[in-house]
Amino acid sequence: MKLKICGMKYQDNIKHVATLQPDYLGFIFYEKSARNFDSESIPDIDEAIKKTGVFVDATLEFVIDKINKHNLQAVQLHGNESPEYCSTLKSEKVEIIKVFSVKDEFNFERLKPYEAVCDFFLFDTKGKHPGGNGYTFDWNLLSDYPSTKPFFLSGGIGLEEIEDIKQFTNSKASKYCYALDVNSKFEIEPGLKNIEALKAFKKNLSEVLDYKKEHVMNYNVNEKGYYGEFGGAFIPEMLYPNVEELRQNYLKVMAEPDFIKEFDQLLKDYVGRPSPLYFAKRLSEKYNTKIYLKREDLNHTGAHKINNTIGQILMAKRLGKHRIIAETGAGQHGVATATVCALMGLECIVYMGEIDIARQAPNVARMKMLGAKVVPALSGSRTLKDATNEAIRDWINNPVDTHYIIGSAIGPHPYPDMVTRFQSVISEEIKWQLKEQTGNENPDYLVACIGGGSNAAGTYYHYLHEPEVGIIAVEAAGLGVDSGESAATSVLGKEGIIHGCKTLLMQTKDGQITEPYSISAGLDYPGVGPMHAHLAKTGRAEFMAITDDDAMNAGLELCKLEGIIPAIESSHALAIFEQRKFKPNDVVVVSLSGRGDKDLNNYIEYFKI
Numbered sequence: 001m002k003l004k005i006c007g008m009k010y011q012d013n014i015k016h017v018a019t020l021q022p023d024y025l026g027f028i029f030y031e032k033s034a035r036n037f038d039s040e041s042i043p044d045i046d047e048a049i050k051k052t053g054v055f056v057d058a059t060l061e062f063v064i065d066k067i068n069k070h071n072l073q074a075v076q077l078h079g080n081e082s083p084e085y086c087s088t089l090k091s092e093k094v095e096i097i098k099v100f101s102v103k104d105e106f107n108f109e110r111l112k113p114y115e116a117v118c119d120f121f122l123f124d125t126k127g128k129h130p131g132g133n134g135y136t137f138d139w140n141l142l143s144d145y146p147s148t149k150p151f152f153l154s155g156g157i158g159l160e161e162i163e164d165i166k167q168f169t170n171s172k173a174s175k176y177c178y179a180l181d182v183n184s185k186f187e188i189e190p191g192l193k194n195i196e197a198l199k200a201f202k203k204n205l206s207e208v209l210d211y212k213k214e215h216v217m218n219y220n221v222n223e224k225g226y227y228g229e230f231g232g233a234f235i236p237e238m239l240y241p242n243v244e245e246l247r248q249n250y251l252k253v254m255a256e257p258d259f260i261k262e263f264d265q266l267l268k269d270y271v272g273r274p275s276p277l278y279f280a281k282r283l284s285e286k287y288n289t290k291i292y293l294k295r296e297d298l299n300h301t302g303a304h305k306i307n308n309t310i311g312q313i314l315m316a317k318r319l320g321k322h323r324i325i326a327e328t329g330a331g332q333h334g335v336a337t338a339t340v341c342a343l344m345g346l347e348c349i350v351y352m353g354e355i356d357i358a359r360q361a362p363n364v365a366r367m368k369m370l371g372a373k374v375v376p377a378l379s380g381s382r383t384l385k386d387a388t389n390e391a392i393r394d395w396i397n398n399p400v401d402t403h404y405i406i407g408s409a410i411g412p413h414p415y416p417d418m419v420t421r422f423q424s425v426i427s428e429e430i431k432w433q434l435k436e437q438t439g440n441e442n443p444d445y446l447v448a449c450i451g452g453g454s455n456a457a458g459t460y461y462h463y464l465h466e467p468e469v470g471i472i473a474v475e476a477a478g479l480g481v482d483s484g485e486s487a488a489t490s491v492l493g494k495e496g497i498i499h500g501c502k503t504l505l506m507q508t509k510d511g512q513i514t515e516p517y518s519i520s521a522g523l524d525y526p527g528v529g530p531m532h533a534h535l536a537k538t539g540r541a542e543f544m545a546i547t548d549d550d551a552m553n554a555g556l557e558l559c560k561l562e563g564i565i566p567a568i569e570s571s572h573a574l575a576i577f578e579q580r581k582f583k584p585n586d587v588v589v590v591s592l593s594g595r596g597d598k599d600l601n602n603y604i605e606y607f608k609i
């Protein structure tokens, strides 16, 4: 667990406390507080300590001024700040900690509107003044905590609470407890901290404070756009205004009640959500485990991709854009984009490599029928990467009226996070569907195939911080990982920059991107989204590679056993049951990302049907 020491006021005392290496130091900017920080500047302290500004219903101008003046890395909001207020501050690249005061009970419904716009919650004791009251509340109330968002525990924590804290950390209520926040119980006078008492506290709790540091890993994007060391926004300067406009607005827009309503409505009435969670009985019998299929194949247009394009077209409209561009390889994302543009009556231009246009005639025809203009990319290898270059060139030339819809959890920040959030409806549904069917919202394993990683990110999202839920990511091995014809990025890839983000990608010794290969067009991508690079690096997810042959056979098997023709991408996820044993009582949820209609020719050729 992390430690935050709050209510710092005096220069020498600040320097002294900083030598104890807390994770956060809090400075209160609130005139009515006895600990109001009114010095001109904060002394130089170790950069690893996050300087946190504490505010109570301050104006945004005031908060932003303090962020810039004191180079704050986090803000803690103690008043009645709205979700919109929080999301505006989020674009200042600071962590947002929203405070809720607890007395004898707490209505957890209050947290919901803040889920998307805060990094942490902080639970404090309700008292006369905001914060610093010196009393604890009944921490057992937190055993009903319905969220997976990490929180700070605050309110009256002192040396006498050490035993209680130890007990608390062994209880269910502490599962998402990220940090302890201390203040008035360690003071000689308001704002002046007692160094010896703090030292004793740290020493007595060293096990608790160090132990969870490793365990509460953050698998979500941080305020700078990174997942661990991966992510970021590596873009040409000419593209900066476009990406920056999106970064500043995406969370704010996504938190607007109007936006949420329209998004949910379209997912329901147009896409056909919720997609069923289907217990595959015969498949389960064959592999002697419990297999559930999340049926994204039943969505309108036949795959999960529409969840993202619906979200992004609504975003584009809110940002006043009336021209949409996209890149596509196999054409699936092009079709999903053309579909939503038709739905909204917006102009749609899809860039596609000349070679891909020839290979994917049915999807090209679909896009044209839906009113999109398909522009061939004639440079380079005339495939996906060249189409992406053309799309970026277009965006640079049309910064004001155009939105670029990226089709997977890749690209410069904020794209991976935005796409992931739109796709997270998948795991949101799995949670209640599984609870309904099995009585437990957590499966033992989640399985998804990975191209760029959007169906996987959506399938994992609400389970990332549930350590007992195993995560399995399935990549395309093509003709074999060592064959030279593969797309298994987590094995073959090295750190590098592709499509504006730092991630794992397949490259030559001099850093040129190598052409990937897979029988499945959707997995034929040389990189992997930055979230997945982080999941691979930290070991949170188990990565498996499946060959063309194994995937094709698993696809045919699903046809015969369950009467479902899967997309070849999804067949890769299904193929793991031949390679990896599960226990009879394990609940394994597989993302069936798409249907196989588009792959019929491939199946026909392969099986000589």
Ligand SMILES: *Cc1c(COP(=O)(O)O)cnc(C)c1O
Binding pocket: 303, 304, 305, 332, 407, 408, 409, 449, 450, 451, 452, 453, 454, 455, 456, 522, 523, 567, 569, 570, 593, 594, 595
């Ligand atoms: C595009 C596609 C994929 C791969 O894309 P991700 O972003 O990795 O999800 C997987 N399955 C289907 C059916 C697809 O169309």
